[in-house]
Amino acid sequence: MNNTKKIYFLGPQGSYTQIAANKFVDQLSLQGTLEPVSTIARVVSELVQNPDMLAVVPIENSIEGIVRETIDNILNIEDGLNILCQCYIPIQHCLISKGKFEEIKNIVSHPQALSQCQNYICKNFSTDINIVSASSTSQGVQSLLGRDESWGAIGNELCAEHYELNIVAKNINDVADNKTRFVLIGRGAAQKQERTSMAFSTKNEPGALLRVLEIFKKHELNMVYLESRPSKKVFGEYVFYVDIDCGADKIKEALVNIERYCNFYKLLGSYSVI
Numbered sequence: 001m002n003n004t005k006k007i008y009f010l011g012p013q014g015s016y017t018q019i020a021a022n023k024f025v026d027q028l029s030l031q032g033t034l035e036p037v038s039t040i041a042r043v044v045s046e047l048v049q050n051p052d053m054l055a056v057v058p059i060e061n062s063i064e065g066i067v068r069e070t071i072d073n074i075l076n077i078e079d080g081l082n083i084l085c086q087c088y089i090p091i092q093h094c095l096i097s098k099g100k101f102e103e104i105k106n107i108v109s110h111p112q113a114l115s116q117c118q119n120y121i122c123k124n125f126s127t128d129i130n131i132v133s134a135s136s137t138s139q140g141v142q143s144l145l146g147r148d149e150s151w152g153a154i155g156n157e158l159c160a161e162h163y164e165l166n167i168v169a170k171n172i173n174d175v176a177d178n179k180t181r182f183v184l185i186g187r188g189a190a191q192k193q194e195r196t197s198m199a200f201s202t203k204n205e206p207g208a209l210l211r212v213l214e215i216f217k218k219h220e221l222n223m224v225y226l227e228s229r230p231s232k233k234v235f236g237e238y239v240f241y242v243d244i245d246c247g248a249d250k251i252k253e254a255l256v257n258i259e260r261y262c263n264f265y266k267l268l269g270s271y272s273v274i
Contacts, residue, residue: 008046009056011036014159015138020089020182021056027274028085028184030054039135044073047185051081054186061091062179064112066227071241074185074268075199075229083183083197083269084190091178093117095169096141096160099149104168106130106147108140109154117154119174141165183271193247193270195224200258200265201231201239209240211261219254221246 007025010017013036021034032054037043040057047055057070074083093113097104107114107121111133114121121129134140134153141155144165152168160167202208216223225243244251248270258265 005032006035006050006053007032007056008035008037008043008053010040010043010058010136011038012136012138012142014141014156014162015136016089016091016156016180017056017058017136017182018138019156019158020058020087020180023087023089023274024054024056024085024182024184027087038139040067040069041073044077044185047081048077051078051187054084054184056182056184058180059086059183060181060225061112061116062177063116063175066225066241067112068229070183071227071229072232074183075239075241075266077185077268080187081185082187082189082267083271084186084188085184085272085274086181086195087184087274088179088181091116091173091180092156092170093137093154093172093178094157094160094167095120095152095172096144096155096165097149097152097168098144098147098165100166101168103149104129104152105150106132107152107154108132108134108143110134110137110140113137113140113154116178117172117174120169120172185269190269190271192272193249194245194273196244196246196248196251196270197242197268198244198251198255198265199239199241199268201237201263202261203263204237208261212258215254215257215261216244219251219257221251221254 009021137155140153222245228238231237
C-alpha cells in the first residue's frame, strides 16, 4: 500500500469521506495523493480502472444503516480488490450558508444527512422549506458557491472552512452519537485481519438461509452485520452481505460447508479496524 499514487474518495473537498481518508493515510502511513470523485459509483469505477490505487467510501451509518450505493458497487468489484481497513468517523452536522439563519429558504445535502437532521429542520423551519438532495454533503456545501443567501447546506466544519462559508448552527444531528463506518479498498491483503466481509446468495429452496446461518453458529462465527440486497438479476433473488468478527483464516472451513447451499459466495476482504 505504501507505493500508492492516488487515493480516490467521495468528494468534493471537505467531505466526511476525506476526513476518513486522512485518518487512513495517517494511521497506515500511506503515500499518495487524495483525489475527490463525485459519486460512490465513480469512486469504485476509478479503482477498477486503476487497480493499483486505493479508494475510500462510506459503508454504514449508525443511524441510517448500510450505504446501499456502496454495497451494490463493491459486490461487483473484480477479484484482487479487497476491503483492507475500516474506520469510524463521528458525524457532527452543521447548517452552513452564505447568509444568516433567517434568510434560509432552501436546504441542500445528501439524503442521509437530511434524514439525520429532520427533527432539527422540522423544529426550526416552516413546512414550505425547500429540501434538495445532493450526491454528498460536501457537494451540497460546494453548490452554495453558485447560489444566493436563501440557500443553506448540511455538512461539516471542515467543509465550511474549505469553501469559506458561514456556520449558522453546529451539532444539529437529531442523535448526538452519530458515526459512519468507512472502508479502504485496494489490491492485496491486509496484514492485520480482525473482521471479514463476504456476500452470498442462497439457493431458492426452503431453509437455505437458515442452513447457512447454522453453519456460522456451528463454527462459532459472530456475525456483526447482515443485510440483504436485490441481486438485480432475477426478481425475488437476494444477495446477503455479512460482516464476521474475525479474520478469513478462521472461516475457511465454514466456507467449504456453506458452498452447497449457495448459488455463489464471495469474500470481500479481511481487514483491520482503526
